[in-house]
Amino acid sequence: MNLVVSKSVLVLDLRNNTGGADGFTQYLSSYFLPKNTLLFTRVSNNGTQEFFTENVPSKKKHKEMPIYILVNRQTESAAEQLSYLLQNHDRVTIIGEKTFGAVHGSIDVQLNYGMVGFVPVGFEKHIKTGRDWEGTGVIPDVLTASDNALKKAILLSNSK
Numbered sequence: 001m002n003l004v005v006s007k008s009v010l011v012l013d014l015r016n017n018t019g020g021a022d023g024f025t026q027y028l029s030s031y032f033l034p035k036n037t038l039l040f041t042r043v044s045n046n047g048t049q050e051f052f053t054e055n056v057p058s059k060k061k062h063k064e065m066p067i068y069i070l071v072n073r074q075t076e077s078a079a080e081q082l083s084y085l086l087q088n089h090d091r092v093t094i095i096g097e098k099t100f101g102a103v104h105g106s107i108d109v110q111l112n113y114g115m116v117g118f119v120p121v122g123f124e125k126h127i128k129t130g131r132d133w134e135g136t137g138v139i140p141d142v143l144t145a146s147d148n149a150l151k152k153a154i155l156l157s158n159s160k
Contacts (some may be wrong), residue, residue, distance in 0.1 A: 001031055005061050009157040012082075013070045015096060015146055019077025028082060030054040031062045039085050041133075044105065044122030056117050066160060067092040068153040071138060072146035076100040083138045088128045094140040094157065095147040103139035133142075 004010055029039060030053040037053040069083050069092050080099045086092040106118040124132040144152050 001056075001058070001062065004065070005059050008065065009160075010065055010067045011070065011150070011153050011157075013150070014075050014079040014083060015070050015072040015149065016074040017077065017079035018074065019079055019102075021078060022079055025078050025082045025085065026051055027054055027056065029085050029089075030056040031058040032086060033066060033089055034063070036109050037089065038127045039089075039118065040124045040126050042105075042122055042124050051124050067076060067152070068157065069094045070146075070149040071096040071099050071140060073097050073100060073137075075138070076102045080088060080133055080138050084126065087138065087141070088126050093142065094155075095142040095156070096144060097146050097154050098143075099133065099137040101133055101135045103132045103134045113151070 022065065026039060033053050035055060037051055039051045039053060042049045042051065056151050067086065069086065071079075071083055071094055075083065076099065079101065079102070083092070083094055087094050103124055105122040107118050109117040109119050123134065126132060142152055142156070
């Protein structure tokens, strides 16, 4: 993140990113949002847990620089989470196609004949919207074909 400080704009390309650890989403969001910002709540059969931004060595510029996130139909899970969190905290402009729409945590249940069932065990609620992106995907601020998203981000960043 030290390299980012010397730049005027940040473009995160999350196209074809099938996810990762949501702890990293919380960590990365912490660079771009104020300290102790409530990001979301996770509701599960174990109760409700709140997730806040963490104390990271961010600089003032991290909190102010324009950020563009590129997404497409293959952007899933934690990649969607980062996009959704920062979008709904009015911190980024999302460019591309509607994302996959996968957020609800699930467990695998072995069924007969070698089949596996996925049973949802929790969901997230964004602090501002009161919902998540399961089934609907993250809707970009600027809809465009995936192949055109980077060009669009460059055009938008040059116009500011």
